[in-house]
Amino acid sequence: xxxxxxxxxxxxxxxxxxxxxxxxxxxxxxxxxxxxxxxxxxxxxxxxxxxxxxxxxxxxxxxxxxxxxxxxxxxxxxxxxxxxxxxxxxxxxxxxxxxxxxxxxxxxxxxxxxxxxxxxxxxxxxxxxxxxxxxxxxxxxxxxxxxxxxxxxxxxxxxxxxxxxxxxxxxxxxxxxxxxxxxxxxxxxxxxxxxxxxxxxxxxxxxxxxxxxxxxxxxxxxxxxxxxxxxxxxxxxxxxxxxxxxxxxxxxxxxxxx
Amino acid sequence: xxxxxxxxxxxxxxxxxxxxxxxxxxxxxxxxxxxxxxxxxxxxxxxxxxxxxxxxxxxxxxxxxxxxxxxxxxxxxxxxxxxxxxxxxxxxxxxxxxxxxxxxxxxxxxxxxxxxxxxxxxxxxxxxxxxxxxxxxxxxxxxxxxxxxxxxxxxxxxxxxxxxxxxxxxxxxxxxxxxxxxxxxxxxxxxxxxxxxxxxxxxxxxxxxxxxxxxxxxxxxxxxxxxxxxxxxxxxxxxxxxxxxxxxxxxxxxxxxxxxxxxxxxxxxxxxxxxxxxxxxxxxxxxxxxxxxxxxxxxxxxxx
Ligand SMILES: Cc1cc2nc3c(=O)[nH]c(=O)nc-3n(C[C@H](O)[C@H](O)[C@H](O)COP(=O)(O)OP(=O)(O)OC[C@H]3O[C@@H](n4cnc5c(N)ncnc54)[C@H](O)[C@@H]3O)c2cc1C
Ligand SMILES: Nc1ncnc2c1ncn2[C@@H]1O[C@H](COP(=O)(O)O)[C@@H](O)[C@H]1O
Numbered sequence: 001x002x003x004x005x006x007x008x009x010x011x012x013x014x015x016x017x018x019x020x021x022x023x024x025x026x027x028x029x030x031x032x033x034x035x036x037x038x039x040x041x042x043x044x045x046x047x048x049x050x051x052x053x054x055x056x057x058x059x060x061x062x063x064x065x066x067x068x069x070x071x072x073x074x075x076x077x078x079x080x081x082x083x084x085x086x087x088x089x090x091x092x093x094x095x096x097x098x099x100x101x102x103x104x105x106x107x108x109x110x111x112x113x114x115x116x117x118x119x120x121x122x123x124x125x126x127x128x129x130x131x132x133x134x135x136x137x138x139x140x141x142x143x144x145x146x147x148x149x150x151x152x153x154x155x156x157x158x159x160x161x162x163x164x165x166x167x168x169x170x171x172x173x174x175x176x177x178x179x180x181x182x183x184x185x186x187x188x189x190x191x192x193x194x195x196x197x198x199x200x201x202x203x204x205x206x207x208x209x210x211x212x213x214x215x216x217x218x219x220x221x222x223x224x225x226x227x228x229x230x231x232x233x234x235x236x237x238x239x240x241x242x243x244x245x246x247x248x249x250x251x252x253x254x255x256x257x258x
Numbered sequence: 259x260x261x262x263x264x265x266x267x268x269x270x271x272x273x274x275x276x277x278x279x280x281x282x283x284x285x286x287x288x289x290x291x292x293x294x295x296x297x298x299x300x301x302x303x304x305x306x307x308x309x310x311x312x313x314x315x316x317x318x319x320x321x322x323x324x325x326x327x328x329x330x331x332x333x334x335x336x337x338x339x340x341x342x343x344x345x346x347x348x349x350x351x352x353x354x355x356x357x358x359x360x361x362x363x364x365x366x367x368x369x370x371x372x373x374x375x376x377x378x379x380x381x382x383x384x385x386x387x388x389x390x391x392x393x394x395x396x397x398x399x400x401x402x403x404x405x406x407x408x409x410x411x412x413x414x415x416x417x418x419x420x421x422x423x424x425x426x427x428x429x430x431x432x433x434x435x436x437x438x439x440x441x442x443x444x445x446x447x448x449x450x451x452x453x454x455x456x457x458x459x460x461x462x463x464x465x466x467x468x469x470x471x472x473x474x475x476x477x478x479x480x481x482x483x484x485x486x487x488x489x490x491x492x493x494x495x496x497x498x499x500x501x502x503x504x505x506x507x508x509x510x511x512x513x514x515x516x517x518x519x520x521x522x523x524x525x526x527x528x529x530x531x532x533x534x535x536x537x538x539x540x541x542x543x544x545x546x547x548x549x550x551x552x553x554x555x556x557x558x559x560x561x562x
Contacts, residue, residue: 013381013511014532026380097353098362120349124380127365128349128398129356136357141426142321144350157430160319162268162346165435165489165496168319171428183483217362218395221374221387229539232526236533236546239555246527247559249543254525256447256471256504 001057005046005081005117006104006131007039009065009072010124017225024220025093026124035072038119041180044187045149046117047080052151058082060113064103065092070203077198078190084203087211096216097125101133106211108138115156116177120145128179135177143170144179261288262337264328266347267296267313269432275343276302277406282341282399285370292414293331295324301414307335308414311421319347319429325354326421332359337394344398352398362390368403381513382536401495401518438490438498440474447473447504450493450520451481454509454530454549458486464508467553470560471504476520478510494519508549512537529553 011017011031020027035043043061050059061081063069066089073084087103089095095103108116116138118131128144135142147167148159160168161181172178190198233249235242250257261283265276272294280302283290290306296313309331316323328351332340340355342348344366356363369376374387375397442448449468451461461475468475477491493500495515505523510516512528512535520526521540528541529549538544545552 011380013383016534017380017384026384096362097365098356101357126377126379127363128344129353129363129365132350132353133357136354142354143427145346159433160346160350161496162432163495166268167433168346169430169433170319171430172426182479186484216391217360218364218388218390221389223379223384223386225383225534226378226385226539232538232541232544234533234538234544234546239547239552240559242545242547242552243556243559246543246545246556250504250525250527253542254504256525 001053001115002111002113003046003049003057003059003115003117004108004113005039005042005059005061005076006134007043007061007063007072007076008036008119008122009033009063009069010036010122013123019223024223026223033068033071035075036119036122038121038123038180038182040187041182041184042117042119043076043079043081044185045180046115047188048185049115049151050080050082060085062087062104062107064089064100064208066090073203074198075190077201078195079188080194083201085206086203087206087208089208096218097127097129097133098217099212099214101130101137102214103208103211104130104134105137106213107206108134114174115151116140118177118179120179120181131177131179138175138177141172141176142178143172143176145181146178147181147184149178149184259286259288259339260335260337261286261290261339261341262331262335263290263292263341264348264351265292265294265296265302266343266345267294267318269318272296272300272302275345275401276304277410278343278399278401278404279341280304281404281406282367283339285404286339288339291331291335291337293328293419295327298416301416303410303412304414305412306414308416309334309419310416311419317425317429320425320427321351321354322426323421323423324351325358326423327419328355329358330421331419332394340394340396342396342398344400348398352396356396359394359396361394361396363396363398364388364390365398366400367397368400378514381511383534400514436489439488440490442474442476442491442493442498442500445474445500445502447471448476448493448500448502448520448523449473449506449508450476450478450510451487451508452478452510453480454511455481456550458484460550461486463550463553467506467508467557470557471506473502473504476500478516507537507541508553510537511535512539
């Protein structure tokens, strides 16, 4: 069995975002990057399947981006992926989801992946498109927003999360692609021995130009912080003072403390 | 300008979010047509062509068939906008339709800005406007971003819609939401823990504050997913929707799916060390502090 997991490296969402010089994305400077949260669930599920299938199975982790994305690939290797693919692209933020998906599909085409895992969405772009579009381009069956995954006898039994806590249970035959939702599993922390082992694993470098055949279908026109609606009171300072202030505000404006 | 709206049936019921799509079309000034895989006894009260496929034949979740049905209707209507809700149905189906038509998709639209589509980015801390290539565009709309004002009235002109082809995903069934042992909807005061509290061991700190207020403990999703508290405490789109007299958000960033579950609370207090956290948009009071220091201090004052 051959498995592919696609991961995106994104900034820590607690960062302060500054607009870049071309005004169409955040500036990379001073940001700490990590694996997109949804993709960590994808990696964990792929690794669990890899373990279930044993050594006849090969699990590849792929990421498109500048050199820093190798850190994300290395973490996925330390979690248990067998090999990495770094599709080198310094302008990845300028590509629309259609182009990102077509790059991944161009890489995967003809390689015989039985299962592809992606996150349901990226935290910075949040388009929730790339996975489904890859499946369409490859002609694979696809289900999104998985909170449950079981594989047996060439088919995936998937639990899709719907609104209000309801779930939809579906079955799809391989080759298939699934997009992973928060809480699908509890991603493991790489152990030190596995981090050491991962250093020896291969990371194939592929220039993006060799895979990109599509023009963008959309472009970012502008990027900016939302206008503050505000209205609320912002309090800072010593915690004891803050407690007193909050209690007096609650006494004045609500009935809960009376 | 023409907009083709795609609504959803769940367990036999037409979902209300079709009216949000109607509101968006209204903002565009577009003529409306619709595609539904549903039944004629239960259709939206909206004027316009309704291409109705039989849910008994195609099923409620059958992405390849639903994709082909929408594409078929696109061919009939030749719309400028193909509009879905950004929901488990919409984000699953929209990219399939966009890929088939090879047109741009813009996801989770919150507004229109100079003819461009406005979307959130970076967990709602930033915004982006997106300009699709000329021609058709597929959009999904953020839940609640466009609301329909006034009474719904209208009668669609129904025509049957059919395609051939087999399903590549087999729908087995629905699983109901987990039973709730805590009914947060009745609570007057809710104090919720978010990932910002750091670890499970800190839950008692937030629980103590909830108790000092005489309220219930709530939680954001990551806190539930990590197993720090039971799912019955989760607030948000996939948890409970609450509107207490007081909601205290402790170390919660304010993602749209959390806000959807609590923004109607009468009074909202947020404690966050990040002054720019999006929860500030809905908070009546934002306390910029380390919640692990502030919560015990407040608990002590409330008890004292
Ligand atoms: C389809 C879908 C459905 C979802 N449904 C839900 C749902 O029902 N409910 C829900 O909550 N989420 C839901 N989510 C997840 C949602 O998008 C967010 O990921 C989640 O709400 C974030 O939780 P959080 O705010 O606790 O964590 P984070 O976003 O990680 O935020 C932590 C916050 O804590 C602050 N912080 C850190 N340390 C401290 C400290 N010491 N003191 C004070 N503040 C601190 C940080 O500044 C940050 O703002 C859903 C997502 C999807 C895609
Ligand atoms: N640059 C990238 N490299 C590898 N995978 C990606 C990249 N961008 C997006 N993906 C995958 O596609 C999913 C959905 O992303 P998006 O459509 O941007 O919300 C992510 O969770 C990743 O699994």
